[in-house]
Amino acid sequence: MSAALTATRPMVLDSVFPVWAGTDFAVSDAESATDVPERRRAAWMAAAQGGDRQAYERVLAESVPLIRTAARRQGVDADLADDVVQETLLTVHRVRHTYDPSRSYDAWLSAIAARRAIDALRSQGRRGHRELHDERAYDLHPAEHDAADATEREQAARRLHEAIATLPPGQREAVEQLGLKERSLAEASAHTGRQSGALKVNLHRAMKALRTRFHGEP
Amino acid sequence: MENPEHMSESRLPESLIQSLGVQLTPVRRLPPPWLRTAGWLLAVAAIALALLWHYGAEHMLRRWVAEPDIAVAGIGALITAVSAAWAAFTLGVPGRPAGWAWLPLPGLLLWVGASGLGCLRDIVVPGATVATAHQSGDCLMFIISLSLPLSALLVWLLRRACPLRPVLTAVMIGLASAAASAALLEICHGFAVAATDLVTHAIAVGIVVLANALMGGRLLQPALK
Numbered sequence: 204m205s206a207a208l209t210a211t212r213p214m215v216l217d218s219v220f221p222v223w224a225g226t227d228f229a230v231s232d233a234e235s236a237t238d239v240p241e242r243r244r245a246a247w248m249a250a251a252q253g254g255d256r257q258a259y260e261r262v263l264a265e266s267v268p269l270i271r272t273a274a275r276r277q278g279v280d281a282d283l284a285d286d287v288v289q290e291t292l293l294t295v296h297r298v299r300h301t302y303d304p305s306r307s308y309d310a311w312l313s314a315i316a317a318r319r320a321i322d323a324l325r326s327q328g329r330r331g332h333r334e335l336h337d338e339r340a341y342d343l344h345p346a347e348h349d350a351a352d353a354t355e356r357e358q359a360a361r362r363l364h365e366a367i368a369t370l371p372p373g374q375r376e377a378v379e380q381l382g383l384k385e386r387s388l389a390e391a392s393a394h395t396g397r398q399s400g401a402l403k404v405n406l407h408r409a410m411k412a413l414r415t416r417f418h419g420e421p
Numbered sequence: 422m423e424n425p426e427h428m429s430e431s432r433l434p435e436s437l438i439q440s441l442g443v444q445l446t447p448v449r450r451l452p453p454p455w456l457r458t459a460g461w462l463l464a465v466a467a468i469a470l471a472l473l474w475h476y477g478a479e480h481m482l483r484r485w486v487a488e489p490d491i492a493v494a495g496i497g498a499l500i501t502a503v504s505a506a507w508a509a510f511t512l513g514v515p516g517r518p519a520g521w522a523w524l525p526l527p528g529l530l531l532w533v534g535a536s537g538l539g540c541l542r543d544i545v546v547p548g549a550t551v552a553t554a555h556q557s558g559d560c561l562m563f564i565i566s567l568s569l570p571l572s573a574l575l576v577w578l579l580r581r582a583c584p585l586r587p588v589l590t591a592v593m594i595g596l597a598s599a600a601a602s603a604a605l606l607e608i609c610h611g612f613a614v615a616a617t618d619l620v621t622h623a624i625a626v627g628i629v630v631l632a633n634a635l636m637g638g639r640l641l642q643p644a645l646k
Binding site: 251252253254256259260263264267285288289292293294296298299300301302303306307310311312313314315317318398399400401403404407 | 434435436437438439440441442443444445446447448449450451453513514515516517581582583585
């Protein structure tokens with residue numbers, strides 16, 4: 204009980220007296236910290252910053268319910284929550300050096316998740332607005348076998364290929380292998396010599412870049 | 422016993438977690454905000470030394486003795502610069518409260534209050550050397566042109582940070598660099614704090630803060646793209 208109180212104290216202080224907020228959250232001994240979930244996660248993230256893969260995968264796995272809670276608090280629906288989880292995990296990976304082990308891991312993670320949830324809601328709002336117009340466009344669309352239709356499709360395909368060509372080499376390779384050639388992860392991995400994990404992350408980043416390019420949103 | 426709902430939730434991004442685990446490399450932690458603030462202040466101190474070397478301290482000290490409110494305003498500007506820079510670096514760390522943005526307020530009140538009192542005193546005691554519109558224009562240019570490299574340095578020092586409120590952070594950067602420039606201006610400032618001069622300073626600070634808010638919001642978000 205006293206340990207739990209110690210764990211939450213800096214957060215309370217930080218919100219009241221941000222300048223003098225205590226730094227006694229330090230996790231100097233990862234083993235003794237494992238009995239309190241938040242301290243355990245802080246210790247794992249600190250170890251992950253040093254390159255401990257097992258600690259990293261553990262802390263990310265324990266982060267998922269926290270991300271979902273943060274997303275729900277922002278009003279994100281269950282069907283959008285997976286996107287928020289994915290985006291938050293990728294952001295955590297990119298900015299993991301900004302975590303200060305003397306402070307709350309949960310507060311650090313929840314802030315990133317809340318920001319990603321807001322981004323997802325904004326993106327969904329823009330998409331909804333566009334789909335409204337797309338519906339109208341569908342009503343006004345000419346006959347199915349219109350000759351212009353085929354030309355338009357060809358142009359769209361050409362634009363997509365051009366966009367893929369501008370991607371960084373790693374992302375382009377992932378799209379070509381997994382998307383265009385429809386290879387399995389194992390086949391693509393064997394063919395390119397890259398690990399399947401790297402291919403998956405590159406594919407995710409490529410899809411995000413393409414979405415941004417065509418729809419002007421991340 | 423595990424909650425089945427929790428298990429299904431956790432299983433969903435399992436492959437992504439493994440992928441990120443595979444790509445894990447050791448990282449260099451971000452130094453604490455106070456240390457990065459100190460780094461930026463070193464640059465401000467270097468500019469102050471260069472100005473003192475060029476203009477000397479005698480003129481500045483004579484003005485301070487004659488009009489102590491100028492010295493108080495200068496100290497207020499310096500406190501604003503330090504606290505705004507500290508707030509900017511702190512807001513660059515996820516999870517730190519937005520309340521940090523209030524940190525420069527006491528320094529700002531001291532700076533504006535002392536400058537305002539200086540104006541009043543000059544009205545009551547006429548005859549002090551006040552700036553012409555042209556000379557005030559020089560102050561404007563001094564503050565803006567010095568704020569530019571100081572803002573750029575702050576943005577560069579924040580390149581590895583992750584400001585989740587980029588516009589607020591950019592406002593802090595603008596305030597820090599404009600306040601530091603105004604404090605440095607005191608070394609070579611030749612006039613009493615007249616209303617025209619105070620308005621010029623306020624315009625310069627406003628331009629710097631606004632420019633940072635408009636541009637900094639974009640510059641500070643590489644980690645979130």
